[in-house]
Amino acid sequence: MNNLYKINRGEWFRLLQVLLVSSYNIFAPVRKNGGIDYTIVNTESYDDIRYNEAKPVTPLKLFFLPVKLNVIKTEKTSKKTIIIGAPSCDVEGLKLLDLIYLNEKFVDKTYFLKREKTLIITTDCYMVQEHCHCTTYGINPYSEKGCDISLSSTLNNIYLTSWSKKKDVFIKKLISSGQIEATSSNESEVISEQRRRTIKYLDEKNEKLPGTVKTGEKIKEPYYEIWKKYPSNCVSCGACSAICPVCTCFIFIDKPGFEKMKQLDICQYPPFERITGGEDPLKELIMELV
Amino acid sequence: MATDNIYKVLKAAVEEVIDESPLIKTFVLTPEVPFKFSTGEFIELTLDGLGEAPFTPSSSPYITDKMEVTIMKTGYVTEKFHKLKRGEILGIRGPFGRGYPVEKFFGKEILILSGGCGLAPIRSLLFALERIKDKLKKVTLCYGSKTPTECIYKSLFSRLNKIEKFETYRTVDKYEPGWDESVGVVTTLLDRIQLNIENSVAVVCGPPIMMNFSTVRLLEKGFKDDQIYLSMEKNMSCGVGKCGHCMMGEFFVCKDGPVFTYGQIKHIPDLWK
Numbered sequence: 106m107n108n109l110y111k112i113n114r115g116e117w118f119r120l121l122q123v124l125l126v127s128s129y130n131i132f133a134p135v136r137k138n139g140g141i142d143y144t145i146v147n148t149e150s151y152d153d154i155r156y157n158e159a160k161p162v163t164p165l166k167l168f169f170l171p172v173k174l175n176v177i178k179t180e181k182t183s184k185k186t187i188i189i190g191a192p193s194c195d196v197e198g199l200k201l202l203d204l205i206y207l208n209e210k211f212v213d214k215t216y217f218l219k220r221e222k223t224l225i226i227t228t229d230c231y232m233v234q235e236h237c238h239c240t241t242y243g244i245n246p247y248s249e250k251g252c253d254i255s256l257s258s259t260l261n262n263i264y265l266t267s268w269s270k271k272k273d274v275f276i277k278k279l280i281s282s283g284q285i286e287a288t289s290s291n292e293s294e295v296i297s298e299q300r301r302r303t304i305k306y307l308d309e310k311n312e313k314l315p316g317t318v319k320t321g322e323k324i325k326e327p328y329y330e331i332w333k334k335y336p337s338n339c340v341s342c343g344a345c346s347a348i349c350p351v352c353t354c355f356i357f358i359d360k361p362g363f364e365k366m367k368q369l370d371i372c373q374y375p376p377f378e379r380i381t382g383g384e385d386p387l388k389e390l391i392m393e394l395v
Numbered sequence: 396m397a398t399d400n401i402y403k404v405l406k407a408a409v410e411e412v413i414d415e416s417p418l419i420k421t422f423v424l425t426p427e428v429p430f431k432f433s434t435g436e437f438i439e440l441t442l443d444g445l446g447e448a449p450f451t452p453s454s455s456p457y458i459t460d461k462m463e464v465t466i467m468k469t470g471y472v473t474e475k476f477h478k479l480k481r482g483e484i485l486g487i488r489g490p491f492g493r494g495y496p497v498e499k500f501f502g503k504e505i506l507i508l509s510g511g512c513g514l515a516p517i518r519s520l521l522f523a524l525e526r527i528k529d530k531l532k533k534v535t536l537c538y539g540s541k542t543p544t545e546c547i548y549k550s551l552f553s554r555l556n557k558i559e560k561f562e563t564y565r566t567v568d569k570y571e572p573g574w575d576e577s578v579g580v581v582t583t584l585l586d587r588i589q590l591n592i593e594n595s596v597a598v599v600c601g602p603p604i605m606m607n608f609s610t611v612r613l614l615e616k617g618f619k620d621d622q623i624y625l626s627m628e629k630n631m632s633c634g635v636g637k638c639g640h641c642m643m644g645e646f647f648v649c650k651d652g653p654v655f656t657y658g659q660i661k662h663i664p665d666l667w668k
Contacts, residue, residue, distance in 0.1 A: 354639030370640075384628075
Protein backbone atom coordinates (compact mmCIF):
# COMPACT_ATOMS: atom_id res chain seq x y z
CA MET A 106 0.00 0.00 0.00
CA ASN A 107 1.23 3.53 -0.80
CA ASN A 108 1.52 6.21 1.88
CA LEU A 109 -1.60 6.27 4.00
CA TYR A 110 -2.65 9.58 5.50
CA LYS A 111 -5.15 10.13 8.24
CA ILE A 112 -7.35 13.08 9.01
CA ASN A 113 -9.91 13.51 11.75
CA ARG A 114 -13.48 13.44 10.38
CA GLY A 115 -14.31 16.84 11.85
CA GLU A 116 -11.22 18.36 10.25
CA TRP A 117 -11.98 16.67 6.95
CA PHE A 118 -15.40 18.30 6.90
CA ARG A 119 -13.88 21.65 7.78
CA LEU A 120 -11.32 21.26 5.03
CA LEU A 121 -13.98 20.39 2.49
CA GLN A 122 -15.92 23.43 3.59
CA VAL A 123 -13.15 25.98 3.77
CA LEU A 124 -10.34 24.84 1.53
CA LEU A 125 -11.98 22.88 -1.19
CA VAL A 126 -15.48 24.06 -1.96
CA SER A 127 -14.08 27.48 -2.80
CA SER A 128 -11.56 26.19 -5.34
CA TYR A 129 -13.16 23.03 -6.70
CA ASN A 130 -16.51 21.70 -7.82
CA ILE A 131 -16.90 18.75 -5.50
CA PHE A 132 -19.26 15.89 -6.27
CA ALA A 133 -19.93 13.21 -3.69
CA PRO A 134 -22.57 10.55 -3.04
CA VAL A 135 -25.51 11.31 -0.76
CA ARG A 136 -28.71 9.44 0.01
CA LYS A 137 -31.32 10.09 -2.69
CA ASN A 138 -34.66 8.41 -3.29
CA GLY A 139 -33.76 5.29 -1.37
CA GLY A 140 -30.39 4.88 -3.06
CA ILE A 141 -27.23 6.93 -3.27
CA ASP A 142 -26.11 9.22 -6.02
CA TYR A 143 -23.69 12.06 -6.62
CA THR A 144 -24.60 15.60 -5.74
CA ILE A 145 -22.59 18.79 -5.89
CA VAL A 146 -21.25 19.46 -2.41
CA ASN A 147 -21.83 22.87 -0.90
CA THR A 148 -21.05 24.25 2.52
CA GLU A 149 -24.24 22.80 3.96
CA SER A 150 -24.19 19.32 2.45
CA TYR A 151 -20.70 18.07 3.22
CA ASP A 152 -22.03 16.32 6.30
CA ASP A 153 -24.41 14.23 4.15
CA ILE A 154 -21.65 12.55 2.13
CA ARG A 155 -21.84 8.76 2.28
CA TYR A 156 -18.52 6.94 2.44
CA ASN A 157 -17.74 3.30 1.74
CA GLU A 158 -21.19 2.50 0.39
CA ALA A 159 -21.78 0.94 -3.04
CA LYS A 160 -22.64 2.54 -5.33
CA PRO A 161 -23.84 5.85 -6.83
CA VAL A 162 -26.53 5.36 -9.50
CA THR A 163 -24.84 7.77 -11.93
CA PRO A 164 -21.87 6.09 -13.58
CA LEU A 165 -18.52 7.85 -13.38
CA LYS A 166 -18.41 8.03 -17.21
CA LEU A 167 -21.04 10.78 -17.28
CA PHE A 168 -18.60 13.25 -15.68
CA PHE A 169 -16.36 12.84 -18.71
CA LEU A 170 -18.82 11.90 -21.42
CA PRO A 171 -21.96 13.92 -20.72
CA VAL A 172 -25.26 12.76 -22.19
CA LYS A 173 -25.17 15.79 -24.51
CA LEU A 174 -22.09 17.69 -25.59
CA ASN A 175 -21.41 20.27 -28.28
CA VAL A 176 -18.25 18.93 -29.92
CA ILE A 177 -17.62 22.03 -31.99
CA LYS A 178 -17.77 24.75 -29.34
CA THR A 179 -15.01 24.12 -26.84
CA GLU A 180 -16.19 24.06 -23.28
CA LYS A 181 -14.54 26.60 -20.99
CA THR A 182 -14.36 25.01 -17.56
CA SER A 183 -13.16 27.40 -14.91
CA LYS A 184 -13.06 25.25 -11.81
CA LYS A 185 -11.33 21.95 -11.26
CA THR A 186 -13.48 19.05 -10.15
CA ILE A 187 -13.13 16.53 -7.36
CA ILE A 188 -15.27 13.42 -7.41
CA ILE A 189 -15.46 11.74 -4.03
CA GLY A 190 -16.92 8.26 -3.62
CA ALA A 191 -16.34 6.69 -7.01
CA PRO A 192 -16.48 2.92 -6.65
CA SER A 193 -13.66 0.72 -7.85
CA CYS A 194 -15.80 -0.94 -10.55
CA ASP A 195 -16.53 2.45 -12.14
CA VAL A 196 -12.83 3.35 -12.07
CA GLU A 197 -12.06 0.10 -13.91
CA GLY A 198 -14.68 1.14 -16.46
CA LEU A 199 -12.97 4.50 -16.79
CA LYS A 200 -9.69 2.76 -17.57
CA LEU A 201 -11.41 1.14 -20.56
CA LEU A 202 -12.82 4.51 -21.64
CA ASP A 203 -9.29 5.92 -21.46
CA LEU A 204 -8.21 3.23 -23.92
CA ILE A 205 -10.97 4.37 -26.29
CA TYR A 206 -10.60 8.13 -25.94
CA LEU A 207 -6.94 8.60 -25.01
CA ASN A 208 -5.02 6.14 -27.13
CA GLU A 209 -1.97 6.71 -29.29
CA LYS A 210 -4.09 6.99 -32.44
CA PHE A 211 -6.84 9.22 -31.14
CA VAL A 212 -7.17 11.70 -28.30
CA ASP A 213 -10.60 13.18 -27.67
CA LYS A 214 -9.68 16.67 -26.52
CA THR A 215 -12.81 17.34 -24.50
CA TYR A 216 -12.50 14.03 -22.69
CA PHE A 217 -8.79 14.66 -22.12
CA LEU A 218 -9.41 18.12 -20.61
CA LYS A 219 -12.13 16.81 -18.34
CA ARG A 220 -9.89 13.94 -17.18
CA GLU A 221 -7.02 16.36 -16.57
CA LYS A 222 -9.14 18.74 -14.51
CA THR A 223 -10.75 16.06 -12.40
CA LEU A 224 -9.39 14.42 -9.27
CA ILE A 225 -10.99 11.07 -8.55
CA ILE A 226 -11.19 9.99 -4.93
CA THR A 227 -12.51 6.46 -4.70
CA THR A 228 -13.96 4.95 -1.58
CA ASP A 229 -13.62 1.33 -0.52
CA CYS A 230 -16.92 -0.54 -0.74
CA TYR A 231 -17.68 -1.95 2.69
CA MET A 232 -21.37 -2.23 1.90
CA VAL A 233 -22.41 -3.95 -1.32
CA GLN A 234 -25.59 -3.98 -3.34
CA GLU A 235 -27.65 -6.99 -4.33
CA HIS A 236 -26.05 -7.35 -7.76
CA CYS A 237 -22.48 -6.28 -6.98
CA HIS A 238 -20.02 -8.80 -8.42
CA CYS A 239 -16.72 -6.99 -9.00
CA THR A 240 -14.55 -9.81 -7.64
CA THR A 241 -16.05 -12.22 -10.19
CA TYR A 242 -14.34 -10.14 -12.87
CA GLY A 243 -11.08 -9.85 -10.97
CA ILE A 244 -11.80 -6.35 -9.65
CA ASN A 245 -11.35 -5.52 -5.98
CA PRO A 246 -14.04 -3.61 -4.05
CA TYR A 247 -11.41 -0.95 -3.42
CA SER A 248 -9.32 0.99 -5.86
CA GLU A 249 -5.59 1.38 -6.22
CA LYS A 250 -4.08 2.20 -9.58
CA GLY A 251 -6.53 4.08 -11.78
CA CYS A 252 -7.78 6.53 -9.20
CA ASP A 253 -5.92 9.55 -7.86
CA ILE A 254 -6.64 9.02 -4.18
CA SER A 255 -8.44 6.21 -2.40
CA LEU A 256 -10.42 6.91 0.74
CA SER A 257 -11.53 4.73 3.62
CA SER A 258 -13.65 6.01 6.41
CA THR A 259 -13.94 4.91 10.03
CA LEU A 260 -16.10 6.32 12.77
CA ASN A 261 -13.56 8.98 13.70
CA ASN A 262 -11.12 9.25 10.81
CA ILE A 263 -10.79 9.54 7.06
CA TYR A 264 -7.83 7.61 5.57
CA LEU A 265 -6.38 8.70 2.25
CA THR A 266 -3.90 6.90 0.01
CA SER A 267 -2.42 8.70 -2.96
CA TRP A 268 -1.90 6.90 -6.26
CA SER A 269 -1.36 9.43 -9.03
CA LYS A 270 0.72 12.50 -9.84
CA LYS A 271 -2.41 14.62 -9.94
CA LYS A 272 -3.04 14.15 -6.22
CA ASP A 273 -0.01 16.26 -5.30
CA VAL A 274 -1.69 19.67 -5.11
CA PHE A 275 -4.60 18.24 -3.21
CA ILE A 276 -2.44 16.40 -0.70
CA LYS A 277 -0.24 19.50 -0.31
CA LYS A 278 -3.32 21.51 0.57
CA LEU A 279 -4.23 18.95 3.19
CA ILE A 280 -0.70 18.82 4.57
CA SER A 281 -0.49 22.59 4.72
CA SER A 282 -3.64 22.57 6.82
CA GLY A 283 -1.59 20.77 9.46
CA GLN A 284 -4.38 18.31 10.14
CA ILE A 285 -3.18 15.38 8.10
CA GLU A 286 -0.74 12.81 9.41
CA ALA A 287 0.79 9.49 8.45
CA THR A 288 -0.83 6.43 9.93
CA SER A 289 0.49 3.50 11.89
CA SER A 290 0.74 -0.01 10.51
CA ASN A 291 -2.02 -1.06 12.89
CA GLU A 292 -4.43 1.36 11.26
CA SER A 293 -3.43 0.08 7.81
CA GLU A 294 -4.19 -3.40 8.97
CA VAL A 295 -7.68 -2.38 10.11
CA ILE A 296 -8.42 -1.15 6.59
CA SER A 297 -6.88 -4.23 5.00
CA GLU A 298 -8.96 -6.49 7.20
CA GLN A 299 -12.16 -4.66 6.25
CA ARG A 300 -11.26 -5.07 2.57
CA ARG A 301 -10.65 -8.79 3.01
CA ARG A 302 -14.04 -9.18 4.66
CA THR A 303 -15.81 -7.49 1.74
CA ILE A 304 -13.97 -9.64 -0.81
CA LYS A 305 -14.85 -12.80 1.09
CA TYR A 306 -18.50 -11.78 1.24
CA LEU A 307 -18.61 -11.01 -2.51
CA ASP A 308 -16.81 -14.23 -3.43
CA GLU A 309 -19.25 -16.32 -1.44
CA LYS A 310 -22.28 -14.42 -2.71
CA ASN A 311 -21.28 -14.76 -6.37
CA GLU A 312 -19.77 -18.22 -6.24
CA LYS A 313 -21.94 -19.47 -9.14
CA LEU A 314 -21.38 -16.54 -11.51
CA PRO A 315 -19.11 -17.07 -14.54
CA GLY A 316 -15.83 -15.16 -14.48
CA THR A 317 -14.31 -13.01 -17.23
CA VAL A 318 -12.94 -15.91 -19.25
CA LYS A 319 -16.22 -17.83 -19.34
CA THR A 320 -18.23 -14.68 -20.00
CA GLY A 321 -15.89 -13.84 -22.89
CA GLU A 322 -16.45 -17.29 -24.36
CA LYS A 323 -20.21 -16.85 -24.17
CA ILE A 324 -20.06 -13.48 -25.88
CA LYS A 325 -18.29 -15.12 -28.80
CA GLU A 326 -21.27 -17.44 -29.24
CA PRO A 327 -24.01 -15.09 -30.39
CA TYR A 328 -26.71 -17.72 -30.34
CA TYR A 329 -25.71 -19.21 -27.02
CA GLU A 330 -28.83 -20.17 -25.11
CA ILE A 331 -28.29 -17.59 -22.37
CA TRP A 332 -28.56 -14.69 -24.82
CA LYS A 333 -32.08 -15.78 -25.71
CA LYS A 334 -33.19 -15.32 -22.12
CA TYR A 335 -32.64 -11.57 -21.82
CA PRO A 336 -34.26 -10.29 -25.05
CA SER A 337 -37.45 -12.11 -24.09
CA ASN A 338 -38.44 -9.33 -21.70
CA CYS A 339 -36.26 -6.45 -22.98
CA VAL A 340 -38.29 -3.41 -24.01
CA SER A 341 -35.29 -1.49 -25.43
CA CYS A 342 -35.51 1.21 -22.77
CA GLY A 343 -31.72 1.58 -22.81
CA ALA A 344 -31.41 1.92 -19.04
CA CYS A 345 -28.80 -0.84 -18.83
CA SER A 346 -26.47 0.98 -21.20
CA ALA A 347 -27.14 4.33 -19.54
CA ILE A 348 -25.92 3.10 -16.16
CA CYS A 349 -23.17 0.88 -17.56
CA PRO A 350 -19.73 2.29 -16.66
CA VAL A 351 -18.35 1.61 -20.14
CA CYS A 352 -21.19 1.87 -22.68
CA THR A 353 -20.17 4.95 -24.63
CA CYS A 354 -21.84 4.83 -28.05
CA PHE A 355 -23.15 8.13 -29.32
CA ILE A 356 -25.05 9.77 -32.12
CA PHE A 357 -24.58 13.19 -33.71
CA ILE A 358 -27.39 15.68 -33.87
CA ASP A 359 -26.60 18.46 -36.30
CA LYS A 360 -27.31 22.06 -35.36
CA PRO A 361 -27.20 25.18 -37.54
CA GLY A 362 -23.74 26.61 -38.16
CA PHE A 363 -22.30 23.12 -38.74
CA GLU A 364 -22.38 22.48 -35.01
CA LYS A 365 -22.73 18.96 -33.75
CA MET A 366 -24.24 17.72 -30.54
CA LYS A 367 -22.78 14.41 -29.48
CA GLN A 368 -25.49 12.56 -27.61
CA LEU A 369 -25.27 9.26 -25.73
CA ASP A 370 -26.84 6.56 -27.90
CA ILE A 371 -27.63 3.01 -27.05
CA CYS A 372 -27.48 -0.12 -29.20
CA GLN A 373 -30.67 -1.38 -27.56
CA TYR A 374 -32.61 1.24 -29.50
CA PRO A 375 -34.05 -0.45 -32.61
CA PRO A 376 -32.56 1.59 -35.48
CA PHE A 377 -29.05 1.81 -34.01
CA GLU A 378 -27.20 0.16 -36.93
CA ARG A 379 -29.89 0.37 -39.59
CA ILE A 380 -28.71 1.76 -42.91
CA THR A 381 -30.91 3.64 -45.33
CA GLY A 382 -31.10 0.65 -47.64
CA GLY A 383 -33.02 -1.09 -44.85
CA GLU A 384 -30.41 -3.62 -43.74
CA ASP A 385 -30.08 -3.80 -39.97
CA PRO A 386 -27.52 -6.16 -38.40
CA LEU A 387 -29.09 -5.58 -34.98
CA LYS A 388 -32.67 -6.17 -36.02
CA GLU A 389 -32.95 -9.07 -33.62
CA LEU A 390 -32.61 -8.09 -29.95
CA ILE A 391 -30.29 -11.02 -29.37
CA MET A 392 -27.71 -9.38 -31.64
CA GLU A 393 -27.92 -6.14 -29.67
CA LEU A 394 -26.98 -7.96 -26.50
CA VAL A 395 -23.92 -9.66 -27.87
CA MET B 396 -8.05 16.89 -42.92
CA ALA B 397 -7.86 20.63 -42.72
CA THR B 398 -8.88 20.87 -39.07
CA ASP B 399 -7.58 19.21 -35.90
CA ASN B 400 -11.08 18.75 -34.52
CA ILE B 401 -12.28 15.70 -36.42
CA TYR B 402 -15.88 16.64 -35.78
CA LYS B 403 -15.50 20.04 -37.42
CA VAL B 404 -16.40 20.21 -41.09
CA LEU B 405 -14.52 21.61 -44.04
CA LYS B 406 -16.93 23.74 -46.03
CA ALA B 407 -17.48 22.96 -49.70
CA ALA B 408 -19.63 24.67 -52.32
CA VAL B 409 -21.85 22.78 -54.71
CA GLU B 410 -20.53 23.63 -58.15
CA GLU B 411 -22.71 21.39 -60.26
CA VAL B 412 -25.49 18.85 -59.84
CA ILE B 413 -25.61 16.02 -62.40
CA ASP B 414 -28.69 13.82 -62.77
CA GLU B 415 -27.43 10.26 -63.18
CA SER B 416 -30.77 8.45 -62.88
CA PRO B 417 -34.19 9.22 -61.38
CA LEU B 418 -32.88 8.43 -57.89
CA ILE B 419 -29.17 9.18 -58.19
CA LYS B 420 -27.36 12.51 -58.55
CA THR B 421 -23.69 13.43 -58.61
CA PHE B 422 -22.64 16.59 -56.78
CA VAL B 423 -19.49 18.33 -57.90
CA LEU B 424 -18.06 20.06 -54.84
CA THR B 425 -15.36 22.68 -54.41
CA PRO B 426 -13.80 22.41 -50.94
CA GLU B 427 -12.53 25.66 -49.41
CA VAL B 428 -9.05 24.10 -49.28
CA PRO B 429 -7.75 21.14 -51.33
CA PHE B 430 -9.01 17.85 -49.98
CA LYS B 431 -6.94 14.68 -50.27
CA PHE B 432 -8.28 11.14 -50.07
CA SER B 433 -7.30 7.67 -51.20
CA THR B 434 -9.65 5.71 -53.39
CA GLY B 435 -12.16 3.73 -51.33
CA GLU B 436 -11.89 5.94 -48.26
CA PHE B 437 -15.12 7.63 -47.27
CA ILE B 438 -16.23 11.03 -46.07
CA GLU B 439 -19.09 12.31 -43.95
CA LEU B 440 -21.09 14.87 -45.86
CA THR B 441 -23.06 17.34 -43.73
CA LEU B 442 -26.12 19.37 -44.52
CA ASP B 443 -26.03 22.32 -42.19
CA GLY B 444 -28.35 21.73 -39.26
CA LEU B 445 -30.01 18.72 -40.87
CA GLY B 446 -27.70 15.76 -40.66
CA GLU B 447 -24.77 13.96 -42.18
CA ALA B 448 -24.24 10.71 -44.01
CA PRO B 449 -21.23 8.67 -45.18
CA PHE B 450 -20.29 8.54 -48.86
CA THR B 451 -17.25 7.39 -50.77
CA PRO B 452 -16.17 10.04 -53.29
CA SER B 453 -16.77 8.96 -56.87
CA SER B 454 -14.08 11.21 -58.34
CA SER B 455 -10.39 10.69 -58.94
CA PRO B 456 -8.23 10.66 -55.81
CA TYR B 457 -5.65 12.59 -57.85
CA ILE B 458 -7.89 15.66 -58.02
CA THR B 459 -7.95 17.61 -54.75
CA ASP B 460 -9.51 20.96 -55.66
CA LYS B 461 -12.79 19.36 -56.66
CA MET B 462 -14.61 16.30 -55.47
CA GLU B 463 -17.58 14.40 -56.78
CA VAL B 464 -20.01 12.57 -54.57
CA THR B 465 -22.78 10.43 -56.03
CA ILE B 466 -25.85 10.13 -53.83
CA MET B 467 -28.89 7.91 -54.10
CA LYS B 468 -32.13 9.22 -52.64
CA THR B 469 -33.03 6.67 -49.98
CA GLY B 470 -33.96 8.53 -46.81
CA TYR B 471 -34.43 11.84 -45.01
CA VAL B 472 -30.90 13.24 -45.40
CA THR B 473 -30.30 12.01 -48.95
CA GLU B 474 -33.65 13.47 -50.01
CA LYS B 475 -32.47 16.84 -48.69
CA PHE B 476 -29.18 16.42 -50.57
CA HIS B 477 -31.14 15.93 -53.78
CA LYS B 478 -32.74 19.35 -53.33
CA LEU B 479 -29.36 21.12 -53.24
CA LYS B 480 -28.69 23.78 -55.83
CA ARG B 481 -25.49 25.20 -57.28
CA GLY B 482 -23.72 27.52 -54.83
CA GLU B 483 -25.09 25.98 -51.64
CA ILE B 484 -22.61 25.06 -48.91
CA LEU B 485 -22.03 21.59 -47.49
CA GLY B 486 -19.68 20.28 -44.83
CA ILE B 487 -17.10 17.55 -45.36
CA ARG B 488 -15.45 15.47 -42.62
CA GLY B 489 -12.77 12.93 -43.29
CA PRO B 490 -11.39 11.13 -45.16
CA PHE B 491 -11.93 8.11 -42.97
CA GLY B 492 -11.11 4.43 -43.04
CA ARG B 493 -9.04 2.25 -45.28
CA GLY B 494 -9.63 2.25 -49.00
CA TYR B 495 -8.55 -0.07 -51.79
CA PRO B 496 -4.97 -1.33 -51.45
CA VAL B 497 -4.16 -0.65 -55.11
CA GLU B 498 -0.49 -1.46 -54.64
CA LYS B 499 -1.55 -5.06 -54.00
CA PHE B 500 -3.18 -5.14 -57.44
CA PHE B 501 0.10 -4.60 -59.30
CA GLY B 502 0.71 -7.29 -61.94
CA LYS B 503 -2.79 -8.72 -61.53
CA GLU B 504 -6.05 -9.01 -63.42
CA ILE B 505 -8.75 -7.05 -61.64
CA LEU B 506 -12.36 -8.11 -61.86
CA ILE B 507 -14.82 -5.54 -60.58
CA LEU B 508 -18.44 -6.38 -59.82
CA SER B 509 -20.66 -3.44 -59.08
CA GLY B 510 -24.36 -2.86 -58.66
CA GLY B 511 -26.60 0.20 -58.55
CA CYS B 512 -25.10 3.17 -56.73
CA GLY B 513 -22.19 0.90 -55.74
CA LEU B 514 -20.55 2.09 -58.95
CA ALA B 515 -19.77 5.40 -57.21
CA PRO B 516 -16.76 4.22 -55.16
CA ILE B 517 -15.79 1.98 -58.08
CA ARG B 518 -15.61 4.95 -60.44
CA SER B 519 -13.03 6.50 -58.12
CA LEU B 520 -11.12 3.21 -58.11
CA LEU B 521 -11.26 3.06 -61.92
CA PHE B 522 -9.74 6.55 -62.13
CA ALA B 523 -6.96 5.39 -59.81
CA LEU B 524 -6.40 2.18 -61.79
CA GLU B 525 -6.32 4.10 -65.05
CA ARG B 526 -3.41 6.13 -63.66
CA ILE B 527 -1.42 2.95 -62.91
CA LYS B 528 -2.60 0.82 -65.85
CA ASP B 529 0.98 0.07 -66.89
CA LYS B 530 1.40 -1.91 -63.68
CA LEU B 531 -1.79 -3.95 -64.17
CA LYS B 532 -2.59 -6.94 -66.38
CA LYS B 533 -6.24 -6.23 -67.06
CA VAL B 534 -9.27 -4.44 -65.56
CA THR B 535 -12.75 -5.88 -66.17
CA LEU B 536 -15.81 -4.03 -64.94
CA CYS B 537 -19.15 -5.81 -64.64
CA TYR B 538 -22.00 -3.50 -63.72
CA GLY B 539 -25.62 -4.26 -63.05
CA SER B 540 -28.56 -1.95 -62.52
CA LYS B 541 -32.29 -2.54 -62.22
CA THR B 542 -33.18 -0.95 -65.56
CA PRO B 543 -31.30 0.87 -68.33
CA THR B 544 -32.78 4.13 -67.02
CA GLU B 545 -31.18 3.50 -63.61
CA CYS B 546 -27.78 2.77 -65.11
CA ILE B 547 -25.44 5.57 -63.93
CA TYR B 548 -22.33 7.18 -65.45
CA LYS B 549 -23.55 6.31 -68.94
CA SER B 550 -20.57 7.87 -70.72
CA LEU B 551 -18.04 6.16 -68.46
CA PHE B 552 -18.31 2.76 -70.13
CA SER B 553 -17.55 3.84 -73.67
CA ARG B 554 -14.62 5.88 -72.36
CA LEU B 555 -13.20 2.93 -70.40
CA ASN B 556 -13.58 0.57 -73.36
CA LYS B 557 -11.20 2.80 -75.29
CA ILE B 558 -8.47 2.43 -72.68
CA GLU B 559 -5.94 -0.31 -73.19
CA LYS B 560 -6.40 -3.24 -70.74
CA PHE B 561 -9.88 -2.07 -69.70
CA GLU B 562 -13.14 -3.80 -70.66
CA THR B 563 -16.66 -3.30 -69.39
CA TYR B 564 -19.90 -5.28 -69.34
CA ARG B 565 -23.32 -4.06 -68.33
CA THR B 566 -26.51 -5.85 -67.46
CA VAL B 567 -29.96 -4.87 -66.24
CA ASP B 568 -32.54 -6.79 -64.27
CA LYS B 569 -35.40 -5.57 -66.43
CA TYR B 570 -35.27 -4.91 -70.18
CA GLU B 571 -36.39 -1.60 -71.64
CA PRO B 572 -36.72 -0.86 -75.37
CA GLY B 573 -33.41 0.24 -76.89
CA TRP B 574 -31.24 -1.80 -74.50
CA ASP B 575 -28.87 -4.02 -76.47
CA GLU B 576 -26.68 -5.33 -73.69
CA SER B 577 -27.23 -8.16 -71.18
CA VAL B 578 -30.33 -8.82 -69.13
CA GLY B 579 -29.96 -10.60 -65.79
CA VAL B 580 -28.24 -10.10 -62.46
CA VAL B 581 -24.61 -9.02 -62.46
CA THR B 582 -23.25 -12.47 -61.62
CA THR B 583 -24.55 -13.80 -64.97
CA LEU B 584 -21.82 -11.71 -66.64
CA LEU B 585 -19.14 -13.80 -64.99
CA ASP B 586 -19.71 -16.69 -67.40
CA ARG B 587 -18.55 -14.47 -70.26
CA ILE B 588 -15.29 -13.41 -68.70
CA GLN B 589 -11.96 -15.15 -69.19
CA LEU B 590 -9.57 -14.70 -66.29
CA ASN B 591 -6.45 -16.26 -64.90
CA ILE B 592 -8.06 -16.58 -61.47
CA GLU B 593 -4.82 -17.45 -59.70
CA ASN B 594 -3.41 -14.10 -60.70
CA SER B 595 -6.59 -12.09 -60.16
CA VAL B 596 -8.34 -10.08 -57.51
CA ALA B 597 -12.05 -9.34 -57.40
CA VAL B 598 -13.56 -6.11 -56.12
CA VAL B 599 -17.24 -6.09 -55.20
CA CYS B 600 -19.35 -3.05 -54.34
CA GLY B 601 -23.10 -2.75 -54.33
CA PRO B 602 -26.18 -3.51 -52.25
CA PRO B 603 -25.61 -6.21 -49.59
CA ILE B 604 -27.70 -8.83 -51.40
CA MET B 605 -25.73 -8.30 -54.61
CA MET B 606 -22.43 -8.50 -52.71
CA ASN B 607 -23.55 -11.68 -50.99
CA PHE B 608 -24.41 -13.52 -54.22
CA SER B 609 -21.39 -12.12 -56.04
CA THR B 610 -19.08 -13.40 -53.31
CA VAL B 611 -20.67 -16.85 -53.43
CA ARG B 612 -20.27 -16.95 -57.24
CA LEU B 613 -16.65 -15.77 -57.10
CA LEU B 614 -15.81 -18.48 -54.57
CA GLU B 615 -17.47 -21.04 -56.84
CA LYS B 616 -15.31 -19.84 -59.71
CA GLY B 617 -12.19 -20.48 -57.66
CA PHE B 618 -11.35 -17.14 -56.08
CA LYS B 619 -9.81 -17.51 -52.65
CA ASP B 620 -11.17 -15.61 -49.62
CA ASP B 621 -8.35 -13.07 -49.63
CA GLN B 622 -8.61 -12.39 -53.36
CA ILE B 623 -12.08 -10.86 -52.88
CA TYR B 624 -12.27 -7.21 -51.75
CA LEU B 625 -15.61 -6.04 -50.40
CA SER B 626 -16.64 -2.46 -49.70
CA MET B 627 -18.97 -2.81 -46.73
CA GLU B 628 -21.87 -0.46 -46.21
CA LYS B 629 -22.73 0.18 -42.57
CA ASN B 630 -24.08 3.07 -40.56
CA MET B 631 -20.76 4.91 -40.24
CA SER B 632 -21.15 8.08 -38.21
CA CYS B 633 -18.18 9.37 -36.19
CA GLY B 634 -15.58 7.99 -38.62
CA VAL B 635 -13.04 7.04 -35.97
CA GLY B 636 -14.50 3.93 -34.35
CA LYS B 637 -16.00 5.60 -31.28
CA CYS B 638 -19.75 5.95 -31.81
CA GLY B 639 -20.39 2.22 -32.28
CA HIS B 640 -22.91 2.48 -35.11
CA CYS B 641 -20.85 0.59 -37.68
CA MET B 642 -19.59 -2.23 -35.51
CA MET B 643 -19.28 -5.46 -37.45
CA GLY B 644 -17.97 -8.31 -35.33
CA GLU B 645 -14.64 -7.15 -33.91
CA PHE B 646 -14.32 -4.43 -36.56
CA PHE B 647 -15.46 -0.85 -36.85
CA VAL B 648 -16.22 -0.44 -40.53
CA CYS B 649 -15.39 3.28 -40.40
CA LYS B 650 -11.90 2.69 -39.03
CA ASP B 651 -10.92 -0.83 -40.10
CA GLY B 652 -12.81 -0.69 -43.42
CA PRO B 653 -14.88 0.04 -45.39
CA VAL B 654 -12.77 -2.18 -47.67
CA PHE B 655 -12.17 -5.67 -46.30
CA THR B 656 -11.16 -8.94 -47.87
CA TYR B 657 -13.80 -11.63 -47.57
CA GLY B 658 -11.23 -13.63 -45.58
CA GLN B 659 -11.13 -10.94 -42.92
CA ILE B 660 -14.86 -10.88 -42.28
CA LYS B 661 -16.35 -14.17 -43.42
CA HIS B 662 -16.62 -15.46 -39.83
CA ILE B 663 -18.95 -12.63 -38.80
CA PRO B 664 -22.50 -13.86 -38.23
CA ASP B 665 -25.21 -12.29 -40.37
CA LEU B 666 -22.60 -10.48 -42.47
CA TRP B 667 -25.04 -9.37 -45.12
CA LYS B 668 -27.91 -8.25 -42.89
